[in-house]
Amino acid sequence: MSKPVSASGKIIDLKMILALSENGTLGKNNSLPWDIPEDLKRFHKIINNCDVVVGRKTFDSIIKNNLKTALHKWKNNNFLVLTKDNYLEYKKKYSEFERIKIYQNLDELNGFLIARSIANPIWIIGGKSVYQQLFKQVDSQISSIDLTRVPGEYDGDCSWDLDTNSDEFKLNFKLSWSEKRDLKEGPLVHERWLRL
Numbered sequence: 001m002s003k004p005v006s007a008s009g010k011i012i013d014l015k016m017i018l019a020l021s022e023n024g025t026l027g028k029n030n031s032l033p034w035d036i037p038e039d040l041k042r043f044h045k046i047i048n049n050c051d052v053v054v055g056r057k058t059f060d061s062i063i064k065n066n067l068k069t070a071l072h073k074w075k076n077n078n079f080l081v082l083t084k085d086n087y088l089e090y091k092k093k094y095s096e097f098e099r100i101k102i103y104q105n106l107d108e109l110n111g112f113l114i115a116r117s118i119a120n121p122i123w124i125i126g127g128k129s130v131y132q133q134l135f136k137q138v139d140s141q142i143s144s145i146d147l148t149r150v151p152g153e154y155d156g157d158c159s160w161d162l163d164t165n166s167d168e169f170k171l172n173f174k175l176s177w178s179e180k181r182d183l184k185e186g187p188l189v190h191e192r193w194l195r196l
């Protein structure tokens with residue numbers, strides 16, 4: 001399948017990054033149900049210098065009540081935020097922030113991606129609704145999935161039975177690490193799946 005290209009001829013390289021527990025939990029009360037600093041560190045290293053696509057609820061959880069701190073922590077990222085119901089409010093609220101762009105639907109986001117002239121990857125960073133829509137609706141555009149498998153079962157209010165064992169992705173690497181962890185359940189496993 002050919003890769004989508006932008007107006008300037010650059011490939012639009014959409015990638016997905018997420019962490020899932022053994023029972024498929026993604027989140028609880030609009031936050032992560034685990035606290036794994038080394039995985040967050042790895043996450044920021046991977047997405048460094050890239051634009052990130054994020055749903056409004058996950059964006060709110062990143063910003064919490066301190067936009068300045070969040071922008072500092074994410075200093076090399078541009079946020080491409082999807083919101084339908086809060087579009088006008090968020091557009092106005094974040095209009096002075098060049099690194100925060102608000103989109104009211106996937107078509108508008110795709111329009112931006114097509115017009116974009118830079119070639120670095122765009123990371124889809126959640127939450128559930130955004131992962132699922134982009135995985136399903138424009139899955140031909142997703143070139144890879146970076147998945148942290150968090151050992152153990154976690155309670156949550158959102159989960160995803162992600163099927164990486166389809167004919168469309170192949171495992172590129174799998175890395176277990178437990179050095180800094182004291183988990184009874186086992187080590188963290190990091191997998192990278194590439195589109196076939």
Ligand SMILES: NC(=O)c1ccc[n+]([C@@H]2O[C@H](COP(=O)([O-])OP(=O)(O)OC[C@H]3O[C@@H](n4cnc5c(N)ncnc54)[C@H](OP(=O)(O)O)[C@@H]3O)[C@@H](O)[C@H]2O)c1
Nearest residue numbers: 018019027030031055056057058083084085126127128129
């Ligand atoms: N485990 C992980 O790796 C990971 C990563 C990220 C997030 N999470 C978790 O995921 C959970 C949040 O997921 P979620 O599904 O509830 O929320 P979400 O995907 O973060 O945000 C959903 C919101 O995004 C907007 N939206 C989604 N699709 C849209 C579209 N096509 N067009 C316009 N707007 C759109 C809507 O905003 P409006 O309501 O404003 O219209 C919608 O309510 C949290 O628990 C979070 O911690 C987990």
